[in-house]
Amino acid sequence: MQTTVHTRSSQINNLQGSNSPYKYGSLPAFFLHQLPTLQEEAKQFPNQISFSQQSSAASRSAMATKIYIVYYSTWGHVATLAEEIKKGADTVPGVEVTVWRVPETLPEEVLGKMHAAPGREDHPVITASQLAEADGILFGFPTRFGMMAAQMKAFFDSTGRLWQEGSLAGKPAGIFLATGTQGGGQETTALTAITQLTHHGMLFVPVGYTHGAGMFAMDEVKGGSPYGSGTFAGKDGGRTPSDAELALAAHQGKYFAGIAKKLNAV
Numbered sequence: 321m322q323t324t325v326h327t328r329s330s331q332i333n334n335l336q337g338s339n340s341p342y343k344y345g346s347l348p349a350f351f352l353h354q355l356p357t358l359q360e361e362a363k364q365f366p367n368q369i370s371f372s373q374q375s376s377a378a379s380r381s382a383m384a385t386k387i388y389i390v391y392y393s394t395w396g397h398v399a400t401l402a403e404e405i406k407k408g409a410d411t412v413p414g415v416e417v418t419v420w421r422v423p424e425t426l427p428e429e430v431l432g433k434m435h436a437a438p439g440r441e442d443h444p445v446i447t448a449s450q451l452a453e454a455d456g457i458l459f460g461f462p463t464r465f466g467m468m469a470a471q472m473k474a475f476f477d478s479t480g481r482l483w484q485e486g487s488l489a490g491k492p493a494g495i496f497l498a499t500g501t502q503g504g505g506q507e508t509t510a511l512t513a514i515t516q517l518t519h520h521g522m523l524f525v526p527v528g529y530t531h532g533a534g535m536f537a538m539d540e541v542k543g544g545s546p547y548g549s550g551t552f553a554g555k556d557g558g559r560t561p562s563d564a565e566l567a568l569a570a571h572q573g574k575y576f577a578g579i580a581k582k583l584n585a586v
Contacts, residue, residue, distance in 0.1 A: 384416040385581040386453060389573075390446055391460035392422045392471040395557035396437035397498040398460045401549055401569045404561075405458060405496060408573025415577045420446035422475040435557070448478045452487040456580030457522075458494040458573070459513070462553065466505035467512045468497075476516045489521030492583055494576045495548040496569060500555050502541065510547035525579050531571045534564060544568040 387409050393399040402419050409417045421443045424431070439445075451457060461472040482488050495513055499505045517524050528546050529535050535544070542564045543550035549569040551561040561569075 384414055385577070385584045386455045387415055387417045387577050387580055388446075388451065388454035388457045389417065389419045389460065390422060390451070390457055390475075391420070391443075391496075392424075392462070392469055392475070393460070393498075394434065394436050394462055394469070395553060397551050397553045397557070397561060398462055398496070399437070399440055399443070400561050401496050401498070401551060401565070402443070402458075402460050404566045404569035405460075405549065405573035405576075408570035408575075409577035411574050412577040412581060415581055417573075417577070419443045420450075422446060422471055425471050425474050448475065448482060451479065452482060454491065455584045456492040456494075456525075456576065457488075458496060458576060460496040461509075461513075462498045463500070463505040463509040466508040468509060479520070483520055486521065491522050492525045492576070492580045493517045493522040494525045494527070494572065496550060496572060497543075497548065498551045498553050499543065500553050500557075502552065504552075506543055506545050506550050507547060510545065523583075525576055527568070527572045527575060530575055531568050534567060537564070540564060542568075548572060 389402045389405055389409075391398050391402045393402075399421070406417050406419055409415055419442075421439060423445055424439065426434075426436075459472070461468045464470065467473075479488070495510045497506070497509050497513075499509065514524055526547050527544075527549065535546075540562065541552065542562055543552050544565055549565065549572045551565045552559055
């Protein structure tokens with residue numbers, strides 16, 4: 321629009337210039353009649369552009385920021401963290417939070433032998449294409465030898481079209497996880513997962529030490545790190561998330577939702 325204004329003004333000036341076959345007083349009658357209107361239109365264009373930009377920003381701010389919590393859980397530990405993260409995110413006004421689980425890749429027979437927890441029916445199974453609907457995504461998974469579980473990796477492997485189209489580029493993303501032991505990968509699992517976000521051009525949002533004093537306490541064994549919330553499942557999956565771990569998860573949800581909301585308003 322600015323180009324149109326500049327061109328139209330230039331045309332008027334050229335017609336009035338000394339090199340033009342027309343002098344200002346000898347312009348055709350129909351052009352002289354339209355000249356005040358053209359000049360007035362030129363003045364109004366910047367205002368129209370500004371109004372359009374303001375309307376677009378207002379429209380974005382009026383829409384709820386969509387946060388997706390996408391996870392895989394074998395014995396239910398990561399699912400528990402996901403629910404706690406949702407509670408934290410729900411405290412941020414103007415945010416809409418949905419919890420999803422990724423497709424299972426193991427047969428029921430194998431899951432039965434592993435004594436795996438049944439999938440949460442209140443958490444629908446997500447498809448790769450649905451990720452593009454979110455304004456921010458938190459990914460949760462258990463570790464397998466210091467890396468994300470194969471189920472989550474298989475899900476990321478199915479996002480090739482989103483990668484090709486850049487559908488997730490610029491969206492904030494976070495990570496939460498569960499490991500069997502203290503040395504089982506609370507940091508390496510997060511570090512190796514960041515490569516998935518990087519190739520999609522997503523903006524990794526670590527929790528840092530924003531949870532305060534609780535992250536420095538040494539009076540109990542607990543999961544979680546500056547990369548994101550976490551829990552220890554124990555070697556047999558018998559341990560449940562502690563109050564301290566749940567508190568960090570809730571904080572991560574609130575912290576992440578606040579950042580995603582700010583980015584969505586830009």
